[in-house]
Amino acid sequence: MTTAPAPSLAERKRRxxxxxxxxxxxxxxxxQGFDAVTVDEIAAxxxxxxxxxxxxxxxxxxxxxxxxxxxxxxxxAELAGRPAGESPSxxxxxxxxxxxxxxxxxxxxxxxxxxxxxxxxxxxARFLEHQSQWREDLAAELADRLGVDPATGLHPRMAAGMAxxxxxxxxxxxxxxxxxxxxxxxxxxxxxxxxxxxxxTPVxxTPVxTTPR
Amino acid sequence: MTTAPAPSLAERKRRxxxxxxxxxxxxxxxxQGFDAVTVDEIAAxxxxxxxxxxxxxxxxxxxxxxxxxxxxxxxxAELAGRPAGESPSxxxxxxxxxxxxxxxxxxxxxxxxxxxxxxxxxxxARFLEHQSQWREDLAAELADRLGVDPATGLHPRMAAGMAxxxxxxxxxxxxxxxxxxxxxxxxxxxxxxxxxxxxxTPVxxTPVxTTPR
DNA sequence: CCCGCGCTGTCACCAAGTGTCAAGGAAGAC
DNA sequence: GTCTTCCTTGACACTTGGTGACAGCGCGGG
Numbered sequence: 450m451t452t453a454p455a456p457s458l459a460e461r462k463r464r465x466x467x468x469x470x471x472x473x474x475x476x477x478x479x480x481q482g483f484d485a486v487t488v489d490e491i492a493a494x495x496x497x498x499x500x501x502x503x504x505x506x507x508x509x510x511x512x513x514x515x516x517x518x519x520x521x522x523x524x525x526a527e528l529a530g531r532p533a534g535e536s537p538s539x540x541x542x543x544x545x546x547x548x549x550x551x552x553x554x555x556x557x558x559x560x561x562x563x564x565x566x567x568x569x570x571x572x573x574a575r576f577l578e579h580q581s582q583w584r585e586d587l588a589a590e591l592a593d594r595l596g597v598d599p600a601t602g603l604h605p606r607m608a609a610g611m612a613x614x615x616x617x618x619x620x621x622x623x624x625x626x627x628x629x630x631x632x633x634x635x636x637x638x639x640x641x642x643x644x645x646x647x648x649x650t651p652v653x654x655t656p657v658x659t660t661p662r
Numbered sequence: 663m664t665t666a667p668a669p670s671l672a673e674r675k676r677r678x679x680x681x682x683x684x685x686x687x688x689x690x691x692x693x694q695g696f697d698a699v700t701v702d703e704i705a706a707x708x709x710x711x712x713x714x715x716x717x718x719x720x721x722x723x724x725x726x727x728x729x730x731x732x733x734x735x736x737x738x739a740e741l742a743g744r745p746a747g748e749s750p751s752x753x754x755x756x757x758x759x760x761x762x763x764x765x766x767x768x769x770x771x772x773x774x775x776x777x778x779x780x781x782x783x784x785x786x787a788r789f790l791e792h793q794s795q796w797r798e799d800l801a802a803e804l805a806d807r808l809g810v811d812p813a814t815g816l817h818p819r820m821a822a823g824m825a826x827x828x829x830x831x832x833x834x835x836x837x838x839x840x841x842x843x844x845x846x847x848x849x850x851x852x853x854x855x856x857x858x859x860x861x862x863t864p865v866x867x868t869p870v871x872t873t874p875r
Numbered sequence: 876c877c878c879g880c881g882c883t884g885t886c887a888c889c890a891a892g893t894g895t896c897a898a899g900g901a902a903g904a905c
Numbered sequence: 906g907t908c909t910t911c912c913t914t915g916a917c918a919c920t921t922g923g924t925g926a927c928a929g930c931g932c933g934g935g
Contacts, residue, residue, distance in 0.1 A: 459881085487921065498884050503923065570791060577790035578783060581830075603848070606831050607824075607855040614823035617794075618816055635816070642820040646859035672912085700890065711915050716892065 467505050470495050474512045479561060483513070483569040513565060514575045520548045521583045528590045537591070538647035541612040542640045544587070546633070548616060553623070553632045560628045567624050580617065584609045608647055615639035680718050683708050687725045692774060696726070696782040726778060727788045733761045734796045741803045750804070751860035754825040755853045757800070759846070761829060766836070766845045773841045780837050793830065797822045821860055828852035 473494045477486045488509055492502040506512050527547035531540040552559045566572040587609035592599040599605060619635040640647075686707045690699045701722055705715040719725050740760035744753040765772045779785040800822035805812035812818060832848040853860075 488923085489921085499922090500885080500924090501883060504882085507923095509922070573794070574787035574791050577794060578787050581786065581790060603831055603835070603852050604855050607827060607852055610827035610831060611820075611824055611856065611859070614820060614827055618819050618823060622816070639816050639820055642817050642862075643824065643856075643859045645862045646824070646856045649855075649858045701892085702890085712891090713893090713916080714914060717913080720892095722891070 463505075466495075466497075470497075470502065470505055471512055471515075475562065475565075478513070478565055483509075483565065483572060510572055510575050513562060513572055514579070516562075517576065517579045520551060521579060521586060523551060524548050524583060525586045525590055528587060528594075533594070536648050537595075537608060538640060538644040540594075541587075541591075541608065541647060542636065545612055545616045545619070545636055545640075549619060549632045549636055552620070556628065560624065563620055564624045567621060580613050584613055587612065611643045611646065615643060676718075679708075679710075683710075683715065683718055684725055684728075688775065688778075691726070691778055696722075696778065696785060723785055723788050726775060726785055727792070729775075730789065730792045733764060734792060734799060736764060737761050737796060738799045738803055741800060741807070746807065749861050750808075750821060751853060751857040753807075754800075754804075754821065754860060755849065758825055758829045758832070758849055758853075762832060762845045762849055765833070769841065773837065776833055777837045777840075780834060793826050797826055800825065824856045824859065825853075828856060 470491065474486070474491045477491060477494065488502055489499050491509075491512075492499045506515070524544050524547055528540060528544040531543060535543075552563060566576050584606065588606040589599055591608055592605040595605065597605060615636065619632060619639050622635050623630055623632050683704065687699070687704045690704060690707065701715055702712050704722075704725075705712045719728070737757050737760055741753060741757040744756060748756075765776060779789050797819060801819040802812055804821055805818040808818065810818065828849065832845060832852050835848050836843055836845050
């Protein structure tokens with residue numbers, strides 16, 4: 450909980466422009482669709498040049514997807530902060546909640562962004578890439594938590610993957626229902642489906658059902 | 663198992679060119695990396711024009727990712743063909759095996775392609791997009807299998823998601839180990855981690871652990 | 876007052892796709 | 906055999922995302 454060190458003037462000016470740009474872009478995307486809007490349009494609508502746009506965002510996708518970066522680190526932090534005694538399923542559920550909360554918090558704002566992302570192949574692809582990174586992060590954190598070597602056994606990665614599948618499915622339902630469904634309830638429901646696996650003992654635990662092919 | 667109806671001459675000619683193009687492209691990608699190779703180069707190296715290249719492949723990514731389409735339908739077919747009495751975990755494990763087999767079958771060939779895909783962000787993104795589609799397909803098949811309305815409850819989608827997480831993790835390990843690890847063994851290991859959840863009763867089954875926040 | 880630094884716009888450029896059109900070649904109709 | 910038709914291909918122009926290079930402008934410090 451350290452206070453931001455110095456919101457220098459230049460820094461704030463930069464944020465201002467970035468926010469303006471984001472707002473303009475999201476507006477245009479909403480009314481014309483992501484692909485139909487050109488970077489030139491976005492830039493022009495804010496009165497800057499295309500070149501400058503790319504000094505603020507690495508790509509057109511980046512405008513929409515930027516905030517995902519925070520989600521990832523937020524989740525990792527949440528998981529790291531969970532009490533050690535907590536069961537894996539509970540810890541992970543709270544981890545996902547943290548991210549869902551960050552989304553559902555701004556409600557109206559975020560819902561449209563999420564719908565845009567899920568409905569645009571290029572953006573969905575970026576989103577999934579992030580998730581894939583988060584899986585590695587969470588798996589590392591989880592392995593640490595369980596005192597297991599990350600390279601040994603697939604369990605941590607599988608557990609992280611299940612949690613993120615829950616996250617993804619919840620977002621999908623929430624977005625498909627246009628925000629009508631309660632994210633928290635959906636999260637609980639999703640975790641109910643994976644909890645038995647999350648809380649099973651990692652190491653052996655398995656009669657290793659090597660059934661016929 | 664119906665025989666292909668008529669491998670008309672034009673059809674075969676088309677395949678031939680596509681194969682040649684694919685071979686050339688993969689070769690170039692292997693030695694220079696995906697991003698460093700231009701479509702012009704690929705086309706030129708096969709003696710055709712760029713325009714023609716795009717008549718065979720929808721995009722540069724498509725050359726590498728094309729075969730994924732088959733994997734998806736293969737998995738769905740495998741799941742559909744599994745005996746009704748089989749436990750979900752076994753049925754899904756076999757489903758994933760089918761895909762893994764299709765990959766590990768050609769061994770040398772596919773290993774390099776998989777490594778290319780997993781190691782190239784743009785390709786990995788496409789791959790994940792496919793997976794996301796497969797999840798919907800498998801979920802539908804699964805819901806059908808369990809006699810459940812797909813819209814009701816997240817269980818089928820979660821189950822499909824877990825299976826695909828397994829698929830992804832297995833491929834990642836296999837590719838990271840340079841083919842040294844046995845795909846079948848990895849698959850078993852991954853499924854050992856999720857089986858408890860897969861075989862739990864879908865509907866209620868859950869004390870719904872609504873623990874504190 | 877001038878100097879340097881950072882931000883910005885302009886312009887040129889590359890690569891991925893796409894639309895259009897005209898030429899060529901194979902297959903069928905007469 | 907020839908004519909016609911259709912399909913494939915190449916050539917060319919164009920749009921869009923994204924990058925590099927450079928020149929101008931504002932601003933604070935000397």
